[in-house]
Amino acid sequence: MVRGPERLPAEEELQETLRGKLRVLQADSGEVTELSVHLLSISPEDKLIFITFKTFEEIWKFSTYYAIGFLGHCLEGVLFDPKLWLQSVEEDVSLEVSLLEDTLNLIYKGILMQEGLYLNLAPNERIIIVGLLVSCFDWFVGRKENTGEVGLVRTNLVKPEDTFNSEDVRPTRGTLCYLLLGSFVRTEDKEHDAFKMHIQRVLAPDPTFSQRSEETPKPEIDHGSISPSPNLRLFVPHIVEGKNHAEDLMPLFNFLENQDFNPDYGLLYRLTPDELSSTIFSGHSDEDQLTSFLSVARETARKKHLFWSQTRLCFLLGKLCVGRSKFSQARVYFEEAMSVPREQFADFRLLASIYHNLASIYLLQKNPDSFFQITEKLAALLMGFSYCLEVVEEGTILQYILKKAILSNSKQAEARASFLLAKHYWARDEKHEVIPYIERLLVISCEDTPTCSISPSCGYLTLGRLFSELHLANLGASSFRRASLEPSTTLSNSLSCILEVIKNLGPQQEASVPCHVAPYLHQVLSLTELQEKQNVRHQALSLHLTVCLSETFSKHRMLEQAIQYMHELLETCPSSHSLPGSQVNSALIWLAWLLIDNGKPSGALDVLELVLAAMPEHCTSPQEGEVLNLCGVALCSMGDLRRAVENYQAAIDICQEYEDLPNWAVAQANLGLLCLKAGATSLAQSHLTEAVQIFSELDQGGHEENFITVLLEMGELHVKRGQVHCGKGCYEWALLLAISNFLGELRATSQLCGLYSLESPDQAQCIQYSLHRLQLLQRTGDRAKTAETVEALSHLYLSLGTHKAYQAALDYTKSSLGMFIDLGLREKEAYGWLQAGKIYHLLGQTELVDLYVQAAQDVVLSTGDTKSILSLLEAAGDIFFNSEQEREKAITFYRDRALPIATKTNSVHSRLRLCNKLTELMLNLKMYGEAVEYAQTALDISIALGDGLNERVAYHRLASVYHCLQQFELAEHFYLKTLALCPSPLQFGEETLYYVRVYQTLGDIIFYDVKDPFDAAGYYHMALAAALDLGNKTSQLQLCTRLATIYHNFLMDRELSLLFYQRARGLAAELNVKRINIAPDQQLSNAAQYKTHETSWKRAAAGT
Template sequence: ESLNSADILLDGEEGKFSCPQDQSIIKESIESLKKTFENDAGLNYKLDIIPSHNNGPKPSAAPFCEDEAHQTELRENIQTLLAPIRFSSPDHTINTSETQKDCNYLSPIRFTVHPPAEGIQSTQDFVPLFTILEGRDFKEEFGVLYELSSEQLSSVIFEGHSDEDELISYLCVAREVSKKKRLFWTQTRLCFLLGKFCSGRSKFSQAQAFFEEALCVPPESFTDLRLLASIYFNLADMHAFQRNKESFFAVSERLVALLLALPDCLKGFEDNCVLAYMMRKAILSQNKQAEARACYLLVKHHLTSGEENQVVPYLERLLVAFNEAQQPWSLVPSQVYLTLGGLYSKLHRPLLSASSAKVASLQPFVTLADCLGGLVLVLDNFYHHGSTEQDILPQVAPYLYRGLSFTKVSEAGITHYQSLSYQLTFCLSQLFYKYKMVKCAIKCMNSFINNNNTHLELLHLSAVELNSGLIWLAWLHLENNQPSIALDILDSVVASLPEHNTSHQEGVVLNMRGVTLQSMGDQRRAAESYQAAANFCQEAEDFLNWAVVQANLGLLCLKAGAKGLAQNYLVKAVQLFSELKGESHEEMFISVLLKLGLHFVEQGNLDYGKGCYEWALLLAMWANLLDCQLSATRHLCSLYGRESPDLARCIIYSKHQAHILRQSRDRAQEAGALEAVSQLYLGLGTCRAYRTALDYTKSSLGIFIDLGCKEKETYGWLKAGHIYHLLGQTELVDIYIQAAQDVALSTGDTSFILKLLEASGDLFYSCQDSDRAITFYRDRAHPVAVKSGDVHCRLRLCNKLAQVMLQLGMYEEAAKFARTSVDISINLGDDLNQRVACCRLASLYHSLQQYELAEYFYLKTLSLCPTPLQFDEETLFYVRVYQTLGDITFYQLKDPFDAAGYYQLALAAAMDLGNKRAQLRLCTRLATIYHNFLMERELSLFFYQKARGITTELNERRMTISSELRVTS
């Protein structure tokens, strides 16, 4: 039959399968958060990795601390927060009062069996039994009788009998007495108990007789429906065991009706045969509500029975039915999803478990317990199923946010809410910090301090824990370039510490004060603070923190310029770190090694620097610290790429860098690293290296395509085409260039398209196929540059076109572009480009035999040269241009007088440069001109003698070099 209500849950039923108490789930959540997000801010010294800001521009304050008023308010709130613990011990707790309510459980009823004496049984012996069993309605104590098995009834409820036969005899006599006294409900329940005992002993005929009598005895209808359901269930179970289908179906129909219509009838079921029958019939009749009700009851039954592996399919089907229901049910979906997530976790399906927790947290009307339940599920996956920290931490953030929102709206009178709020705040702040969101981390911590400064009596935090949180906040302000705020916080913590009772946290604060003061540029006070912290470590024999403070002193000396002293401190720190065992200090040790290695490299001790870098890399690999591996590898790549060039080793470490980035799943940086490896292989210049470079380029190209980085994808296609061009596979070059152009066009960015077209032409600029560059420059890029008004790009294109055409002998067209280059350079006021363009245009006119124009532009070029001359290259340029002008004037224009003038200017430049060969050549020409054309004998003789002297000097120099070579050989 269909349900009359649209809801599958009935009055009195609760639509959730687990209902943890708020206090217990909060306690569990706090423990999980402490285990995952370890708060070592108050235990371990911090290494000074904060850059100094005393010489830079004053940083702008964060939005949540914009002016001094905010800073003052924060300082006052912290001082108020620390006031209750100022004169207490470090382990003192501000308030630990919690009220716990004892749970009272109903004690099971017990009956004493009185064996019959000589076959006579006193009626008084049954009075306690009859008193309990009589009554038409259900009582709570009856639930135990209905739910327990026959063995449990015999041992738990009844006492005073030697065996079960004696107990059955006692109950049979009691049944006869109740029948005579017309105690119908007592007789009914006794028949039920006797039927249960007989069924347990496989006496099914007797059991059936007792159960049927129990159904027939009451003169009025059953109001104890739990009893009726238990009778039907035992009958159905017995008929199923005997494979009596007709009787089983008849009884099951009645029991199913009870289960569909009445709550709490499920308790006491030991088998699910009737529920399975109910499910099959609901599916066959296509009754969705009855099917959902059957799923609900099966889930409840299996959970109660501890058969959790059987629950998942019914729970999944119940959620499907819930989501498909046209009218809302009173089922609590968040609890259902959390129950399912817990089952998935036990079945070692962490992804499904995390998904269930996420869906539960997104349900409407979700509670704090639901949110924390999801949080605990996700954290359990982290510990029990081998999930990585990188996978799990981002999943935790939404639960931390929701949990904080619940604690903010909750009443402030509950202690564990305040403790939970602190843990959620601290963990969320750490999560922000891990992902470089320092301002958000500070805002999170400040919010807790400002919102809880008036509820100190409710905080459930120890002094050590509270100080650790404030030390962490100070570190965040340091990272955010707010050292003055950090110093205020640290001073407040120091002031709150007991005056005559030194603690470990005092050393932690002193070390961080040193970091803060160094960041502010106060190096003297920073050194004093570091030394005080070092004294604490020496007294306590705390070698880990002693190593950190030694490293901080070394870094301070480095910034102060005391290189030798800095090296001593850093070497001492490395020695202390290397002697530590069983402590998680590898990350700081690696940072110190890298700093020391960088110092050695800057001092020119490349071997020592190389050793520090490689030690750091090996340690990072041993500790499986990907970020540290990446940092050490980058230092090694820089070393072998710049300071100590070694292309082979640079390639090895660059490939390792790409491998690390692949492991860290930073695909953008991985693609960049692959590009760098490709470029290094191109530098080898072999065919095999080109093919390897092509493979890496294609790998990076695939990543850029996946990430949707259009610009980088475009250049990836273009670079692959360039490599194919180097390999001589010209048929593939056009395909890759066309692919690059298609991607560039899809962006719709004219400036980028123009860059791509120019870069495509650059592929052919300096090769045998330079004529193909003209197609890209002239036919594609230049019209776009003209249309878009990009003058600088047009200037570059005209220069390149003029140069390529000059090399190919296309002088007339080249002259047009060269003239355009001159005009654009004049408009831009770019003297250097104008000089280059004029020189190129002069060369073109010279090639076109337009000598007057060539002379004009050569002279124009010289007029644009800076004076006085600064470099030898400029002087050499003068020599060549004036010599060219002399050649044009003498040979083409037939003007020996002007030619002599140009040659003399060229000779003056050559003498200034000290170029003897140029001087010899120019003196010879001048002597010839003055002797044969200008008829000036004295000048002719002068230049002949000068040429002869230069010749003699060159011959002597040649002979000297030859003799030196013979001696050497």
């Protein structure tokens, strides 16, 4: 990537952007197929593209595209994003493409020589060259200086001199250019926006507007193209053998006996045998009768020495024989036509037609010597007289001429042959065949030689239109770009390029001017600078194009550049009487909006006040309402809400007076947003509702974007006020309106995705709208946002929890992974690998899990970002931690990989989280001894952080570990520490339930393990009190049973024993429990056996 007129390498940031774009192109290379290459591979880091070719045509096309500068422009069209397009205007950023030209030329000539060429080498007076004399051809057309006779002259008899005849070649080329351009004059559709209409108006012919250099060249008159008589009919009398038919043949001889060309002869030369028999000749019953008649006429003409009649009759008989596939007989007639003695051959169309038919027969009969001899003569005629081209029915002979010109390295002959081939295929409406030869003419014109008189700007413009017809958008855009950059380009050509580029972009583009047009707008502005002072329409065009260019920069948030263009416009803008005041005011209003958007509301207010001051004092206008509305926006941005309200209200009054509904709706919406900003939500809703009502009454289009914005704001307001159903309605209404407004549709869909994922969770709806959002993003070409949406879809499907959903999630994960790789987003790529590994784990394909997890680690380690590495290693451990299979693998990630990094980087919260997870994991895996270390570390970190909740969790886990280790005193100590940190009074039912569980656990430890029934009864009493407060009858039943057992069997308090037993019986009856046993429970004799009682709530605490 280079920048500036010196074409110096751009800074590293832009080079890295280019590498990223090449990575994307590597994954989707379909857009480079227009360049006629076969892509082998792309090396983004080295900025290399490896290609190959399979045919001569591919090499020729590619080398032509390179020679005329299409490669760089095509790749710009593929690789540049909107910001790069706009940078190319401001900073002259472009792509520079280089290739191994020597290697390409060697392959090119090698394939060309394989086809084989046989060159046949064929008065002392001065000869004037007609057309071209090229040393590689045996013949040329010459004119005797003393007599003016024209004929074929052998090249080896004169000193060769390559030159053009200005009387024939140059006007004919001008005619071709006119034909090429003239065929593309079209009337634009009525639906074109104001920008296109303005350009068409400027392009309209106007003597006060058009400059001499911009006038469309008028076609030269081709004297050989005069229309024939529409009623040409020749009667065929009945032929009687032995009878003299001289009188019957005289009308035919009178018609044919003319040494010069007659327009009616053109029909005889061009029509097929069947057409000759059915349209020109009449009175015969079949073709045999016509042949007999012409044969008699030929013999009579020979006897009477009517040489021109004899020649033309031989030609007609030859054509009839060709039509009946009698090629040998046809050859005899054609050769006789050539051998008839004549003073001078002035009808060169006839001569060219004879040569062409003979060449075709020689080629068919495999007579190469005769074929090349006659082709040389035909080539001389075509080089001299372009009108002879109309008798050539196929391009084989012309292609032979071109190949011979290329091998002889004659640029003049090559240009002439390319021109003839282009004209030949154009006349036959084979536009796809025309393209290579126009390209070759442009290549020759680029070599800065006087060989070719074609205007490069017109040539590129014509070529671009041909590419557009064939739906080759990138090549078309490259052609239009080259046309606009040519020094010879005119204002008309530049404007035509803009129209064609917009047409190529298609209906999927927004109504605003696309960023691809920015370089063209800049070019047109430079062309109009020279003519602004001379013509009012140029001044209006300059103003309009500058605003368009400014809007384009603003659309892509390049506000400083947008403002700069408007400042330049104001500096060069003529006095107000030269342009309509409304146009100048509109430009100033746009500048004010840009200043507001760029955070300069005070400057905007100054501009708007000047506009108001220039308006009539006692006569309001609709535009004044627009200005006041924007003043309100500026004042609101400055924090002056009171004055803003006054301006909004004034704008509303004026718009209401003039029934300016669009601006009235906008002012109401702005007033509603101001009220929302001030906290008056009810008033805001009222104004927004009125704005929605006005917008819904508008018949004309063009206001959908504002309407969509108001609906989205109103929907968000409803959602914030808890009116989710109304908010959903606003979002869906906005989506319906935005079907024809791409950006609005994308915004509405994004809002609905957020609604169904957060405020009103609905996975099915969220998936549907996310899929629609994905389709929209794919149209924008924004692969980063597309990848993020695909990733979000993967998570949505994963949350459904079914096997089919897992498969869909895996597909989306792999798709997003590919995009992240192309975009060079290493961290995102690492998490993509990890997500795929997680899904494979859920699908039970454990053999692939380690592979994907290892790939994720390798990618994240290559980033060198410690924070990302730590986060990913923890996430990798979570895959196994949250699973029922291979949970021990999580220890490797937590303890051996993530925890050392967290300790080294002093990432306290990560250490705390990892220690908590390791403690819980080791408890489940019965690794109690190792769990103590991590439980204690978690406790120390929590105390140091002063985090009460984590401290409670750490005490609880440590107590659980000691409990499992049968160190009951320590377990009791840490459980009591946990309870001491609980809030008082209790606020939530979960906290009370926690009290029940912990006190019950303490009671079990003291009763069953420490063997202290008295203290155990105290803990059970505390647990029972909490259970009564909570109303948990199941816990009450268990605790009453325990207390009844203790008082009955150990403390010998029969009264309390009976009390708790009766309570237990009552609870059992309510809970439908049939039997209560208050005998000493000898089964719960160690911690491992009653640990299951606390599993559920311990798991809940582990996630904290």
